[in-house]
Amino acid sequence: MTLVIASNNAHKIDEIQAMLDAADLNITCLSLRDIGFDTEIIEDALSFAGNALKKAKTVAAHTAHWVLADDSGLCVDEIAGKPGIYSARYAGENATDAQNNQKLLSSLSHFPAKAYYHCSIVLMRHLDRAYTTDGQIHGQIIATAQGTGGFGYDPIFYLPEQRCTMAELGPAEKNAISHRHLALQAMLPHIKQNPSN
Numbered sequence: 001m002t003l004v005i006a007s008n009n010a011h012k013i014d015e016i017q018a019m020l021d022a023a024d025l026n027i028t029c030l031s032l033r034d035i036g037f038d039t040e041i042i043e044d045a046l047s048f049a050g051n052a053l054k055k056a057k058t059v060a061a062h063t064a065h066w067v068l069a070d071d072s073g074l075c076v077d078e079i080a081g082k083p084g085i086y087s088a089r090y091a092g093e094n095a096t097d098a099q100n101n102q103k104l105l106s107s108l109s110h111f112p113a114k115a116y117y118h119c120s121i122v123l124m125r126h127l128d129r130a131y132t133t134d135g136q137i138h139g140q141i142i143a144t145a146q147g148t149g150g151f152g153y154d155p156i157f158y159l160p161e162q163r164c165t166m167a168e169l170g171p172a173e174k175n176a177i178s179h180r181h182l183a184l185q186a187m188l189p190h191i192k193q194n195p196s197n
Contacts, residue, residue: 001027001191006041006055006069008033011151012180016068019175019184025191035063048072048085048120049132056122056130065125066194068187072119072179074153076141079107087152101156105143112140112158117166119179121187123194131190135182139166150174 003020005013008031017029032038041058043051048071055069073087083090083104091099116138123131137159145155147167154166159177166174175181 001025002030002065003027003191004030004032004035004059004063004065004067006032006059006067012070015171015175015178015180016070016184018171019181020191022175023188025188027191029068030065032059035065037062043071043085046085048118049122049134051085052120052122053124053130053132056124057127060124060127066191067124068121069124070119070121070180070183072117074104074115074117074157076104076108076113076115078109078113082107097152101145101153104141104153105156108141111143115139115141115157117153117157117179119183121180121183123187123190125194131187133183133186133190135179135184135186137177137179137182 005016007013013029013031020027037059041055043054045051045054051071052069056067059069060067071085073084075081075084089095091103116136119135121133140158140160141156142158146165147155149169150167157166159166162169
C-alpha cells in the first residue's frame with residue numbers, strides 16, 4: 001500500500017513510517033513533494049480535526065492513493081489551551097522551534113505548567129468517507145529545555161512518568177507513547193481494512 005502523508009515535514013513522515021513499520025504493515029509513505037503536490041494549504045479551521053480534514057480533502061483530490069493527514073499541537077492549561085492549532089506558528093509565520101518555545105515560556109507565569117500534545121488524523125481516498133482518530137499525551141512545560149531529540153516543543157515538554165522531556169527520549173521510545181502514535185494506533189483498523197490503492 002502506498003500512503004501519501006499530507007506533509008513535507010521529514011520528521012513527521014519518518015515518525016509515521018516507523019510506526020507503520022512497527023505494526024508490520026507493508027506501507028510506503030510518500031510526502032507531498034514526492035507526488036508533485038506544491039499547492040499551499042491554508043490551515044484555517046478552528047480545530048485540529050478540521051485542519052486535518054481540510055488537508056486530506058485537498059490532497060485526495062490530486063492523487064489516486066490513500067491520504068493520511070494530521071494536525072497536531074501543544075495545548076497549555078494556564079493559557080486557555082494555547083498555542084493549540086497555532087503551535088507551529090505561535091511566534092509568527094515561519095517561526096523556528098526555538099522562537100516558538102521562547103514565546104511560550106514568556107507567556108507562562110509558573111512552572112511546571114500542565115499541558116498536553118493533541119493529534120488528529122484523517123484517512124481519506126477519492127473524497128470518499130473520511131476516518132478520523134485522535135490521540136493525546138499529558139505532561140508539563142518546564143522552564144529550561146532538556147534534550148536534543150524530537151522537534152517542536154519536545155525539549156520543554158516534560159513527562160513525569162518517564163522523568164524526562166520528550167526530547168530526551170529515543171525515536172523508538174517517543175514513537176511508542178506519543179500523541180501521534182496513539183492517534184495512528186486508533187487508525188490502524190481503518191488502514192488494514194482498506195489495504196489497496
